[in-house]
Amino acid sequence: MLTLFLLLPATGAALLAITRRADEARAKWIALIFSSLAFALSVLIFVRFDPDIAGYQFVDRFTWINTHQSGFTVQYALGVDGLSAPMVLLTGLLSLASVLVSWRVELRPREYYAWLLLLESAVGGVFMSLDLIQFFLFWELELLPMYLLISIWGTGRKEYSAMKFVLFTIVGSAFMLVGFLVLGLAGGSFDIAVLTAQPPQQALVPLSLVFWAVMAAFLVKLPVVPFHTWLPDAHTDAPTAVSVLLAGVLLKMGGYGILRIALPILPGEARDFRVLLAAIAAVSVVYGAILTLQQRDLKRLIAYSSVSHMGYVLLGVATMGAVGLSGAALQMFTHGTITGLLFITVGLIYDRTHTRQLPELSGLLHRLPVLGTVTIVAGLAALGLPGLSGFVAEITVFLGALDAHPAATITSVFGVVLAAGYILWALQRVFTGPPAARWAQLTDATAWWERTVMAGMVLAIVAVGVYPALLTTAVESGVAPIAAIVGAG
Amino acid sequence: MSAWDQFHLIGPVVVLFGGAGALLTWDLVQPRRAPVLALALLTLAAAFGYTLWHALTGSAGTAFDGAVVMDRFALFFAFLLIAVAAAVTVAATEFARRSDNAAEFYALLLVATGAMVLLTQANDLVSVFIALETTAIAQFVLAGIGRDARSSEAGLKYLLTGAVSAAVLLYGFALLFGLAGTTALPGIAAYVAAGHEETRLALILAFVLVAAGLGFKMATAPFHAWVPDVYQGAPTPVTSFLAVASKAAAFAVVLRVFYAGLGGGGTIISHDWSALFAVVAGVSMTFGNTAAILQTDVKRLLAYSSIAQAGNIAVGLAAVAAGSTIGPSGVLFFLGTYTAANLGVFIAVIAVSERIGSDEMRDYAGLLRRSPWLASILVLCLLSLTGIPPTAGFLAKLYIFNGAVQAGEPWLVWLVVVAVLNTAVSAFYYLRWARTIVLDEPLEGTSITAALPVQGLLTLAAAGVLFFGLVPAPLISAAQRAAEALQ
Numbered sequence: 016m017l018t019l020f021l022l023l024p025a026t027g028a029a030l031l032a033i034t035r036r037a038d039e040a041r042a043k044w045i046a047l048i049f050s051s052l053a054f055a056l057s058v059l060i061f062v063r064f065d066p067d068i069a070g071y072q073f074v075d076r077f078t079w080i081n082t083h084q085s086g087f088t089v090q091y092a093l094g095v096d097g098l099s100a101p102m103v104l105l106t107g108l109l110s111l112a113s114v115l116v117s118w119r120v121e122l123r124p125r126e127y128y129a130w131l132l133l134l135e136s137a138v139g140g141v142f143m144s145l146d147l148i149q150f151f152l153f154w155e156l157e158l159l160p161m162y163l164l165i166s167i168w169g170t171g172r173k174e175y176s177a178m179k180f181v182l183f184t185i186v187g188s189a190f191m192l193v194g195f196l197v198l199g200l201a202g203g204s205f206d207i208a209v210l211t212a213q214p215p216q217q218a219l220v221p222l223s224l225v226f227w228a229v230m231a232a233f234l235v236k237l238p239v240v241p242f243h244t245w246l247p248d249a250h251t252d253a254p255t256a257v258s259v260l261l262a263g264v265l266l267k268m269g270g271y272g273i274l275r276i277a278l279p280i281l282p283g284e285a286r287d288f289r290v291l292l293a294a295i296a297a298v299s300v301v302y303g304a305i306l307t308l309q310q311r312d313l314k315r316l317i318a319y320s321s322v323s324h325m326g327y328v329l330l331g332v333a334t335m336g337a338v339g340l341s342g343a344a345l346q347m348f349t350h351g352t353i354t355g356l357l358f359i360t361v362g363l364i365y366d367r368t369h370t371r372q373l374p375e376l377s378g379l380l381h382r383l384p385v386l387g388t389v390t391i392v393a394g395l396a397a398l399g400l401p402g403l404s405g406f407v408a409e410i411t412v413f414l415g416a417l418d419a420h421p422a423a424t425i426t427s428v429f430g431v432v433l434a435a436g437y438i439l440w441a442l443q444r445v446f447t448g449p450p451a452a453r454w455a456q457l458t459d460a461t462a463w464w465e466r467t468v469m470a471g472m473v474l475a476i477v478a479v480g481v482y483p484a485l486l487t488t489a490v491e492s493g494v495a496p497i498a499a500i501v502g503a504g
Numbered sequence: 505m506s507a508w509d510q511f512h513l514i515g516p517v518v519v520l521f522g523g524a525g526a527l528l529t530w531d532l533v534q535p536r537r538a539p540v541l542a543l544a545l546l547t548l549a550a551a552f553g554y555t556l557w558h559a560l561t562g563s564a565g566t567a568f569d570g571a572v573v574m575d576r577f578a579l580f581f582a583f584l585l586i587a588v589a590a591a592v593t594v595a596a597t598e599f600a601r602r603s604d605n606a607a608e609f610y611a612l613l614l615v616a617t618g619a620m621v622l623l624t625q626a627n628d629l630v631s632v633f634i635a636l637e638t639t640a641i642a643q644f645v646l647a648g649i650g651r652d653a654r655s656s657e658a659g660l661k662y663l664l665t666g667a668v669s670a671a672v673l674l675y676g677f678a679l680l681f682g683l684a685g686t687t688a689l690p691g692i693a694a695y696v697a698a699g700h701e702e703t704r705l706a707l708i709l710a711f712v713l714v715a716a717g718l719g720f721k722m723a724t725a726p727f728h729a730w731v732p733d734v735y736q737g738a739p740t741p742v743t744s745f746l747a748v749a750s751k752a753a754a755f756a757v758v759l760r761v762f763y764a765g766l767g768g769g770g771t772i773i774s775h776d777w778s779a780l781f782a783v784v785a786g787v788s789m790t791f792g793n794t795a796a797i798l799q800t801d802v803k804r805l806l807a808y809s810s811i812a813q814a815g816n817i818a819v820g821l822a823a824v825a826a827g828s829t830i831g832p833s834g835v836l837f838f839l840g841t842y843t844a845a846n847l848g849v850f851i852a853v854i855a856v857s858e859r860i861g862s863d864e865m866r867d868y869a870g871l872l873r874r875s876p877w878l879a880s881i882l883v884l885c886l887l888s889l890t891g892i893p894p895t896a897g898f899l900a901k902l903y904i905f906n907g908a909v910q911a912g913e914p915w916l917v918w919l920v921v922v923a924v925l926n927t928a929v930s931a932f933y934y935l936r937w938a939r940t941i942v943l944d945e946p947l948e949g950t951s952i953t954a955a956l957p958v959q960g961l962l963t964l965a966a967a968g969v970l971f972f973g974l975v976p977a978p979l980i981s982a983a984q985r986a987a988e989a990l991q
C-alpha cells in the first residue's frame with residue numbers, strides 16, 4: 016500500500032513524460048487524477064492506521080543492495096507509525112492542493128506537472144523510509160524537481176534562488192550522509208528500527224560529531240537561524256504550488272528527520288545538547304518574527320513567519336519529553352496546512368493584483384470576500400487562535416517546554432505576540448481600509464478548483480482545531496517510543 | 505601448458521592486435537578503400553565474443569611463466585574496455601570520415617584497447633610495463649592525430665609527461681625487484697607479507713614511485729597537469745577514449761599491483777599506502793572541482809571533473825589499503841557506472857561538436873529544445889556524474905564512501921567528509937551545465953540530430969545509468985566476483 020503511494024505520482028509523471036506535446040491540455044487532468052488517487056490513498060493509510068499497535072504498519076520490505084561481505088546492505092523498507100502517518104496525509108493533501116492551484120500554468124505544463132508529481136513521490140519516500148540509506152536517497156531525490164520547478168516556473172531571481180536552495184540542501188545532506196555511514200558501521204545496520212532499538216554507544220568519531228553531522232541537514236531544512244537565508248529567496252521566487260509544498264511538506268522533512276533519526280538513534284547526544292537546541296529554537300522564533308515584521312512583500316512575510324513557526328518545532332523537540340515532542344509533531348502538521356493555505360491565497364491574490372507589496376494593497380475584502388475571508392481564517396490560525404489547529408499545536412509545545420526550558424519558552428512566547436502583530440497588521444493592510452480604485456475590477460475566487468482547494472484546507476484546519484484527537488491519538492502513539500528512549504536518561 | 509593454451513588465455517588481446525594489423529595491411533594494399541569501420545567493429549565484436557567465451561567457460565590460470573593471468577578481474581575489465589572501444593569507434597564515424605588517416609586511427613584504437621586488456625591481465629612488473637607502454641604509445645599518436653596545432657601540442661605534451669612518468673614508474677619497479685628479488689606480483693606479495701621491517705622505508709619509497717608513475721595514467725593530482733590541455737586539444741573521440749578507457753585500465757592496474765601485491769589491511773605498509781591515496785584523493789577532488797568551476801569549454805570542464813572523479817576513486821583505493829572488505833568491489837562498481845555516464849556525456853559532446861563545431865558551454869544553451877533526446881540523456885549522465893539519485897552515480901559514490909567508512913579508520917571518515925563536500929562543489933558546475941541545456945534560450949533555433957547509431961549508443965548509456973541506479977545487484981555481484989579474484 017505504501018509502495019503504491021510512491022508509485023502513483025511516479026506513474027503519473029512517467030505518463031506525462033510520454034504524452035505528446037500536442038496533448039498538453041490533458042497534462043493537468045492526468046496530474047489531477049494521479050494526485051487525487053494518491054491523496055485518497057493517504058487518507059486510507061491514515062484511517063486504517065491503528066494507533067494501538069506498536070511499531071511500524073503496512074511494512075513493505077526487501078533487500079535492495081547486498082554484498083557478499085558484510086557492510087553494505089541497503090533495504091527497500093517502507094512503513095508508517097503515528098509520526099509518519101500524518102505526514103503522509105499532509106503530503107497527499109498538499110500535493111493535490113498544489114496541482115489544483117497550478118490549474119492555470121501554461122508554460123510547458125507537461126514537464127511542470129511531471130516534476131510536481133515526482134516531488135510528491137520523493138517527499139512521501141522520505142516520510143516512509145525505514146532505512147537510513149533509502150531515507151537519504153529520497154532526501155536527495157527531491158532536489159532536482161525543486162530546482163527545476165523554481166528555476167523554470169518561478170519569478171524574479173529564480174535561478175539564483177533555485178541554486179541557493181540546492182547548495183544549502185546538498186551541503187547539509189553531505190554531512191548527514193557521513194553521519195549515516197558512521198552510524199551504519201557503529202550499529203551494524205542501516206535499518207532505522209534496529210538502530211533505534213540499540214543506539215550505538217560509540218563510533219569511529221565522537222558521537223556528538225555524528226549527531227551534529229546528521230542534524231546539519233535537518234536544521235538547514237527546518238530551517239533555523241542562521242541557516243534560514245535560502246528559505247525566503249526560494250519561497251519568494253517559487254511558483255505558488257511549489258511554495259505550498261516547500262512550506263507545507265519539505266520543511267517538515269527536517270523536523271521529521273530529527274524526530275525519526277537524530278533523537279532515537281543518538282539519544283545521549285540529543286540530551287546533552289538539548290539546552291543548545293532550545294536556545295537555537297528561541298532565537299529562531301524571535302528573530303524570525305522580528306524579520307517577518309519588516310517584510311513588505313506578502314509572500315516573503317509568510318516565508319519568514321515559517322522560520323519563526325518552525326522554531327516551535329525545534330523547541331518542542333528540545334524538551335525531549337512526550338508532550339513537547341507531540342507538540343512538535345502537531346506543529347509540523349498544522350503549520351503545513353495553515354501556511355500551505357496562506358501561500359495558496361496569497362498566490363491567488365497575486366494572480367489577480369500582480370503585486371504582493373503591502374503598501375499597494377488595500378481594502379481587498381470588498382472585492383474579494385471569499386478569498387479574503389479564507390486568508391483571514393488562515394492568518395488567525397497562524398497566530399494561534401483557539402478553535403483553529405495552530406492553537407492546539409503551540410499550546411502543546413509550550414506546555415511541554417515550560418518545565419524543561421523555562422527561559423527559552425518564555426522568550427518564544429514573545430514570538431506569539433509578534434506573530435499576532437505581523438499577521439493582524441498584514442491582514443489589516445491588505446483587506447480592510449478604503450478600497451482602492453485600482454482594485455475595482457478584481458473578481459473573487461469563483462473557479463471550482465480555487466474553491467475546492469480552499470474549502471479542503473480550511474476544513475483540515477478547523478477540524479483539527481475543534482477536535483484535535485483526530486490527530487493527537489496518532490501522533491502520541493508515534494512519539495511515545497521516541498520519548499521513552501530519549502527521555503530515559 | 506601448450507603454446508596454444510597460453511595464447512588462448514590472452515585470446516582477446518591477440519584478436520585485437522591481429523585486427524589492427526589486418527586493418528593496416530588492407531589499407532596499405534587498397535588505400536582509402538578499405539572498409540576500416542566494419543573491420544574495426546568486427547575485430548571488437550570478435551574480441552568481445554572471445555571474452556564472453558572465457559567468461560562462460562570459466563577460464564582461469566596463468567600463462568607465460570606467470571606473466572599474465574586470466575581471472576574474473578581481468579574479464580570484468582576486458583568487457584568494459586572492449587565495450588568502450590566499440591562505443592568510441594561508432595561515435596567517431598564522422599571524425600574518421602573527415603580524417604585522411606582513418607585506418608591509422610582505428611588501428612591505433614584497437615592496439616590501445618588490446619594493450620589495455622593485456623594490462624589488466626598483467627601479473628608481473630615486466631608485463632605491466634610492456635602493456636602500459638604499448639597503451640601509452642598508441643595514445644600519444646592518437647592524441648596528435650588531429651593534425652592541427654592544438655592536437656599536435658596535445659600529443660607532444662602527453663608524450664613528454666608520459667615519458668617522465670614511465671621513468672619514475674620504472675625506477676619504482678626496479679626498487680621493488682631489488683627488494684623482493686622477483687618481478688612477479690605474487691612474489692612481491694609474499695615479500696611484503698613476510699614483514700621485513702628493515703626494508704620498510706625502501707618499500708614505501710618504491711610504492712610511492714609506482715603510485716606516482718601510475719598517477720599520471722589515473723590523472724590524479726599532483727600528476728594531472730597534462731590532462732586539461734590534452735583533453736582539450738585531442739580530437740574529441742580520442743579524448744573520450746582517454747577519459748574512459750585509459751582511466752579504467754589505469755585503476756585496474758593500480759588495484760592489481762597494490763591490492764594483489766600488498767594485500768588489504770594488515771601488512772607493514774598498508775597504513776602508509778592508505779595515507780598516500782587518501783592525500784592523493786583529497787587533493788585531486790578539491791583541485792579538480794575548484795578548477796572545473798571556472799571552465800567555459802566543456803572539454804576542459806570534463807578534464808578537470810575527471811581529475812576530481814579520479815580523486816573519488818582514490819578514496820576507494822585508500823579504503824582498500826585500510827582493509828575495507830567492500831573497498832575493491834566499490835572501486836569496480838564506480839568504474840563501471842562512471843564509464844556509462846562519462847561515455848554518455850562524451851558521445852553527446854562529440855555529436856554536438858560535429859554539428860555546431862564548438863565546445864563552448866554557452867553554445868549548449870537551449871539544447872533541450874534543439875535536440876530533446878540527446879539533451880535529456882546528456883543531462884541524465886551529468887546527474888549521474890554528480891551523484892544524484894536515482895542514477896547509478898549516486899550508488900557508486902555511496903558504495904565508495906561507505907567502503908571508506910567501513911574500513912574502520914577515523915581519519916578515513918574525515919576523507920569522506922572532504923569527498924561529500926566536494927560532491928556539493930561538483931553539483932554546482934554539473935548543474936550549471938545542465939541548466940544551460942534545459943533553461944537557457946537557444947542561440948539558434950535549428951535542431952540538432954545525431955546519427956542513428958550515435959542515438960542508439962546514447963540510449964544504451966542512459967539505460968545503463970538508470971538501470972544500475974535502480975537495480976544495481978547484477979553489477980555489484982559482477983564487481984564482487986571480480987574483486988574476489990584478486991585476493
